[in-house]
Amino acid sequence: xxxxxxxxxxxxxxxxxxxxxxxxxxxxxxxxxxxxxxxxxxxxxxxxxxxxxxxxxxxxxxxxxxxxxxxxxxxxxxxxxxxxxxxxxxxxxxxxxxxxxxxxxxxxxxxxxxxxxxxxxxxxxxxxxxxxxxxxxxxxxxxxxxxxxxxxxxxxxxxxxxxxxxxxxxxxxxxxxxxxxxxxxxxxxxxxxxxxxxxxxxxxxxxxxxxxxxxxxxxxxxxxxxxxxxxxxxxxxxxxxxxxxxxxxxxxxxxxxxxxxxxxxxxxxxxxxxx
Numbered sequence: 609x610x611x612x613x614x615x616x617x618x619x620x621x622x623x624x625x626x627x628x629x630x631x632x633x634x635x636x637x638x639x640x641x642x643x644x645x646x647x648x649x650x651x652x653x654x655x656x657x658x659x660x661x662x663x664x665x666x667x668x669x670x671x672x673x674x675x676x677x678x679x680x681x682x683x684x685x686x687x688x689x690x691x692x693x694x695x696x697x698x699x700x701x702x703x704x705x706x707x708x709x710x711x712x713x714x715x716x717x718x719x720x721x722x723x724x725x726x727x728x729x730x731x732x733x734x735x736x737x738x739x740x741x742x743x744x745x746x747x748x749x750x751x752x753x754x755x756x757x758x759x760x761x762x763x764x765x766x767x768x769x770x771x772x773x774x775x776x777x778x779x780x781x782x783x784x785x786x787x788x789x790x791x792x793x794x795x796x797x798x799x800x801x802x803x804x805x806x807x808x809x810x811x812x813x814x815x816x817x818x819x820x821x822x823x824x825x826x827x828x829x830x831x832x833x834x835x836x837x838x839x840x841x842x843x844x845x846x847x848x849x850x851x852x853x854x855x856x857x858x859x860x861x862x863x864x865x866x867x868x869x870x871x872x873x874x875x876x877x878x879x880x881x882x883x
Contacts, residue, residue: 610817612824613752613806613849616740616833621770621796623841624653624834632792636767639739643746650747650763651797653740653833658805659722661833662737664688665826666718666819673863676871680878683726687718691725712877715870717819717859721809727881734812735820740805740833742766742797751804758802766801769793770841796841817852818859824848825856 626637638649667687671678678684685691709729713720723733741747744763748756771793797803809820827846834842863870 610809610812610820611806611851612809612820612854613804614740615755615847615849616803616805617845617847618797618799618801618803619843619845620799621768621841622653622801622834622844623770623794623796623836624651624657625794632790634792634794636795636797641747641750643749648746650744651742651767651795653803653805655737655739655805658740658833659735659737660689662735662823662827663690663718663722665830666722666823669822669826670716670718670863673860674867674871674874676874678874678878680881682881683874683878686724686726686881690723711873715866715873717816717862720816721812721819721823726877734809734816736808736810738806738808740803743802743804755802755804766797767795768798770796814858815862817854818856818862821854822856822859824854 624637625634636651637654639652640647640649670687678687682691709731712726712731719731721733721735723731725731741751742763743751743755743758744761744766745759746763748759751759771791774790774792807820809816812820831844831846832842833844836842
């Protein structure tokens with residue numbers, strides 16, 4: 609198993625809203641931890657959020673490297689968001705046969721890493737992305753020991769509120785009437801907050817290892833986490849701690865050498881899946 613750790617430092621406020629909303633307020637997503645004999649709900653960034661960002665980065669880069677533009681929305685959805693498993697009639701099952709499954713794993717390394725649903729077939733991914741936890745006193749026992757000296761603050765000191773206004777959609781009676789402004793706010797992790805997450809990967813071949821290295825390169829080039837990235841939130845500084853040296857070069861070379869085979873495969877999938 610390969611393990612890659614990431615120490616993240618917020619350069620701008622981080623927004624990652626939870627499911628609980630109170631009127632015009634949105635709380636940061638929280639997860640319950642047992643700390644001593646107490647239950648404490650601590651803010652965190654979900655592994656699914658990070659994995660989703662990585663998936664979109666690597667598949668965008670994959671098609672850029674190939675110089676190919678997808679024409680099938682179904683295939684686009686499968687690659688960029690994981691897709692939806694489809695139900696088919698019994699006589700139609702196995703439209704993606706075993707040999708084709710092997711070919712997809714061999715020629716599309718991001719599918720092997722992240723998995724997806726293609727038609728009535730599921731490809732299990734090889735990456736396990738952990739939640740990103742803030743370095744705080746409450747979670748010191750849940751974080752790597754080497755970061756214990758950085759867990760000096762309570763997570764309560766890492767949270768703040770950001771305020772915004774939203775223009776109401778109700779029509780105005782006259783031009784002179786001022787538009788109604790609605791004030792809303794949401795919790796954020798403040799700049800300077802440090803978080804830790806890691807990814808674990810199993811049974812990777814050399815090209816898949818290089819693909820993982822390319823994912824990390826792309827994340828460093830686009831260092832964001834959480835939501836509202838387009839409006840100034842979620843920029844981070846990323847420090848990588850890997851078990852083994854990782855280089856993206858074998859992956860880039862693989863895409864160049866196998867371009868024709870990969871493009872032919874993609875066209876075949878587009879024809880099969882339609883949409």
